[in-house]
Amino acid sequence: MTRIFSGIQPTGRKHLGNYIGAIRQYVTGQDRGEAIYCIVDLHAITVAYEPAELRARVLDTTAILLAAGLDPERCILFRQGDVREHTELCWLLTSVTAVGELNRMHQFKDKSGAARELIGAGVLFYPVLMAADVLAYRASEVPVGEDQREHVELMRECARRFNSRFAPEGEEVLVVPEHRIPAVGARIMDLQEPTRKMSTSVGGDEGRIFVLDDEATILKKCKRAVTDSENEIRVGPDKPGVTNLVDILAAARGTTVDEALASLADARGYGDLKVAVAEAVNEMLAPVRERYETLRADEAGLEATLAAGAEKARALASETLEDVRAVMGIGPGA
Template identity: 75%
Template sequence: MRIFSGIQPTGRKHLGNYIGAIRQYVEGQDRGDPAIFCIVDLHAITVSYEPAVLRERVYDTTAILLAAGLDPERCILFRQGDVHEHTELCWLLSSVTAIGELNRMHQFRDKSLAQRELVSSGLLFYPVLQAADVLAYKAQEVPVGEDQREHLELMRDVARRFNSRFAPEDGEILVVPEHRIPEVGARIMDLQEPTRKMSTTGGTPEGTVYVLDEPKAIEKKFKRAVTDSGNEIVKDPEKPGVSNLIDILAAARGTTPAAVEEEMRTARGYGDLKVAAADAVRDMLSPVRERYEELRGDEEALETALETGAEKARAIAAQTLAEVRDAMGVGPRR
């Protein structure tokens, strides 16, 4: 099975990124044939940014992924901007993508409201480039968080529409991918505002747990986590704060929310749940933070890993692009 997923370049990865995406990458690198992971610097330029900061954040993200357990010998890890096939395929796929579909994307509507000076066309085309990222590698599986489900459905529609229009009757050119969303922890919420997703940009500083947080910072944030009325520790739509803590604890331990509820039947109150969640998250993230410190200082090694991965990625993407160009009548006949 071929696996592909992309991740935004920022060193400020939070707990939701780790549980919903990064940990899935590590678990998938031995299932994938190959498993391909991309740091999407081209997506990052659709909003306001500083060029020098972007380059630093690519290295930050690379170091975090390697610290979490990604091994360039067991997967393909590369920087999106190094493989030009992504942008050409994006343009070709735009011919089978409806503008109305892009206008209806929730992330476009939300992010465009925040761009007061300029709403870039790149923000609108973000899902088309995202489709090209995945379809270039004919990936069957895409590990994503719950918030990317809408974009995944769009790329599935794009692949079907392309095949219907350009593929031979007895086959397909582009693979229609399936999502892989974790059963536990697919949507980690802000500890201070548990009705909102944990976020680097839109969350609260006290409610966002970062992968690189020191242990005492993690403990402090969980200690101050907002809970709910009553004292029963159960998952319930009416108890978003407690439900979020149960999900986090279950995900960090690799167990189920039901098992956490059973364990917490003898708890003295929400304080015990907060302590247990903090301990589990600290134990899960501390090795990553320590390994990151070792890796981040060697930018030459990080760059070498990305360049090597790009060569491997380019060999796959170039073949798909050639097939797409030929089917669409672009350029000389193969």
Template identity: 50%
Template sequence: MISQCNPVERRPRVFSGVQPSGALHIGNYLGAIRHWVQMQETHDCLYCVVDLHAITVRQERKALTAATLQLANILLAAGIDPERSILFVQSHVPAHSELAWILNTITYFGELRRMTQFKEKGGGEQESVGVGLFDYPVLMAADILLYGADHVPVGDDQKQHVELTRDIAQRFNREFGKTFVIPEPVIREEGRRIMSLDNPANKMSKSAASPGSYIALLDPPDVIRRKIRRAVTDSGTEIRATPDKPALTNLVAIHSIFSGLSPEAIEERYAGKGYADFKR
């Protein structure tokens, strides 16, 4: 009698990517990279340096190559383990571009035109914006669908693109038979909204004009201290994370995530002290 073997249950698969453009900062780490590292415990992970997405805006070839290698090194240093994850460069796998072309044939112009990120980056000059930026979400859909990803960790600004990916996959499956896994976006609350140091109304961004608005992962300690000292604060002197103090609330949130202390514990620690003491 042949004994019956139970099939090995597959772990959920995760795919996510990051562009090799701009300086990676603590917002990228807290909102994305740290969670990528944690997901290695529970998922089969594929992480990609998406250099094809980076060239939707002009790039200098040698600088892009150097930035791609540097980003891969940062991800490894942050805890992405090549024994437990696949880390690769997008342009090294031609199937990304090939699948994107196929998906273009079932994607509607109106769908891409409604993408918020295209409207924001294109601004009022959409007639002169490159087609690559317009078609960016279809390449992103190919990135995800190519590997049968179940979960896609993204920021708020990319959630709409994952929703489009789901629509494209469902449309393809209806027309040609079940081919693609329908992915789910994963958005973590903790660290998702680390704001700019010089304008708390804006999210911390690696494409910001002022390097004082973000803390880069490669900033040396003295530069980090200087940026914290110069970070804008709100009126008053009391260390309280409240809605009417968005700048201070942002600094308390950063302190809380890195130290492991709750915002309330931080407020108690600095009771009776001013902003200067807190920033030290």
């Protein structure tokens, strides 16, 4: 059976890119294999944060994931910091990770370049911890957005190097995972700056649709989306705004881009396109918004779900760490 693993940052304000690029894949993953998902609170402390807010955001994210369709009976859902094997494996993997590779990672260059104060070492080692997250479970598949491709490539290289250096001949201690990027909606762009991906770290709220935005807000944001002066609905590199809207429409409806374009054959320009996008997005997100409020109010229930998931996760990760420590010569011998 395919073992699937992915982690998600603990922010309650999940946007459309997060939902289409990752969360929907998490839900479908429950039917395709053994699905393991964690809320990466350890990754979140690589930038400035408030402890109380971090704990609250973990629960926000848990409620969103459950509202979107994750079922603790069909997947393992846990908080990263509750499973210490992640940090131990991260340190062990530094023995097969080149500093030069970490320095070249786009995320490190972006974050360190934008920082005005202390740049913590965690920003540099973020991809190693991400590799440990996946490799600890010997997952074969990692559902991610297009922007995470280089991180998956690094974890693949870490696994290969580890096996080459430490694994007995003919054996594979760590599984080399494959990424799974959605065919449609892999890179949702900012509505106001469509040459830049939708993100909570840059740009304003007008450019991003949040999962918990109400219908009126989503319609307003779509109507204000930047397009161009042609009023011709087609996709291409010369029409980033229109292309982004068509991509969103296709992803929200679960169709191809060509099918989305065909449905707009009688549209009267960009106004109809924007309304169609808003309607499709609202239809997709409405059930999530409705379930979220009830789930988020039950903090004890959310904590119980995370604790139960962590117990299952530790059982799997501890097996991997036992094998890793043994082949590396860490701890007493047999």
